[in-house]
Amino acid sequence: xxxxxxxxxxxxxxxxxxxxxxxxxxxxxxxxxxxxxxxxxxxxxxxxxxxxxxxxxxxxxxxxxxxxxxxxxxxxxxxxxxxxxxxxxxxxxxxxxxxxxxxxxxxxxxxxxxxxxxxxxxxxxxxxxxxxxxxxxxxxxxxxxxxxxxxxxxxxxxxxxxxxxxxxxxxxxxxxxxxxxxxxxxxxxxxxxxxxxx
Numbered sequence: 001x002x003x004x005x006x007x008x009x010x011x012x013x014x015x016x017x018x019x020x021x022x023x024x025x026x027x028x029x030x031x032x033x034x035x036x037x038x039x040x041x042x043x044x045x046x047x048x049x050x051x052x053x054x055x056x057x058x059x060x061x062x063x064x065x066x067x068x069x070x071x072x073x074x075x076x077x078x079x080x081x082x083x084x085x086x087x088x089x090x091x092x093x094x095x096x097x098x099x100x101x102x103x104x105x106x107x108x109x110x111x112x113x114x115x116x117x118x119x120x121x122x123x124x125x126x127x128x129x130x131x132x133x134x135x136x137x138x139x140x141x142x143x144x145x146x147x148x149x150x151x152x153x154x155x156x157x158x159x160x161x162x163x164x165x166x167x168x169x170x171x172x173x174x175x176x177x178x179x180x181x182x183x184x185x186x187x188x189x190x191x192x193x194x195x196x197x198x
Contacts, residue, residue, distance in 0.1 A: 063106070066095035070109045077116045089117050104130050104137065105178035111143045115150070123147050136167035139182060142189030145196060154196075161196035164189060 060068070069092035076084035096102060096110040107130050114123035124147045130140035141164040148156035172179070172186055179186075 062095065062099055066092065066099060066106070067109070069095050070113060073113060073116065085116065089113060093117065102129075103178075104133070104140075104176070105181065108139045108143065108178055108182070111140070115143060115146060118150075120147050120151050136163070136171045138164060138168065138171050138186060138189060139178060141167070142185060142192070145189065145192055149192075149196065157196040158198075161193035164193040165197060168193075 069088055073085060073088045073092045076082075076088060093110065093113045096106055096113070099106065102110060107126050111123045111126040111130075114120075114126060123143060127140040127144045127147070130137050131144070134140075141160055145157055145160040145164065148154075148160055168186075168190055
């Protein structure tokens with residue numbers, strides 16, 4: 001082989017090698033290129049609407065306030081919480097008396113408050129206003145019976161107990177609002193009437 005042929009072959013090999021190396025290098029750099037950075041995050045705006053405003057609370061009526069005081073006073077009485085009872089009881093009685101003429105449920109509440117405060121004459125008179133309209137009213141008879149028992153009036157207690165027992169079976173079925181609200185008291189008053197009527 002001549003020197004010229006050897007030089008041509010060597011040059012051809014060099015060119016081919018250069019092309020191969022260039023191709024590999026291009027592939028290397030293409031494969032190593034970093035991905036494009038993500039677009040910047042778009043901040044989410046806070047909601048511009050305000051939460052709904054609750055409807056205004058209607059002021060309690062005088063009767064609702066009286067009933068709330070009644071519940072607080074009776075709970076204190078049942079728990080023998082004399083400090084709370086002495087604070088709430090006068091306000092509760094005053095609240096009912098300020099309402100004017102009471103329905104039978106309100107009169108029953110007032111009579112119980114008067115009884116809890118030891119005001120037996122007032123409690124008896126309050127029950128009498130209910131019994132004047134309905135002589136068989138079980139709640140008024142029950143409080144009247146307790147008034148007689150606290151006053152140690154055995155004859156009056158016996159009479160009231162007999163009246164309550166005689167009216168009980170029919171009266172207890174009447175759909176009066178105060179009967180529905182205080183039905184847990186019926187068996188208690190009935191037991192007290194049975195004890196007093198002996």
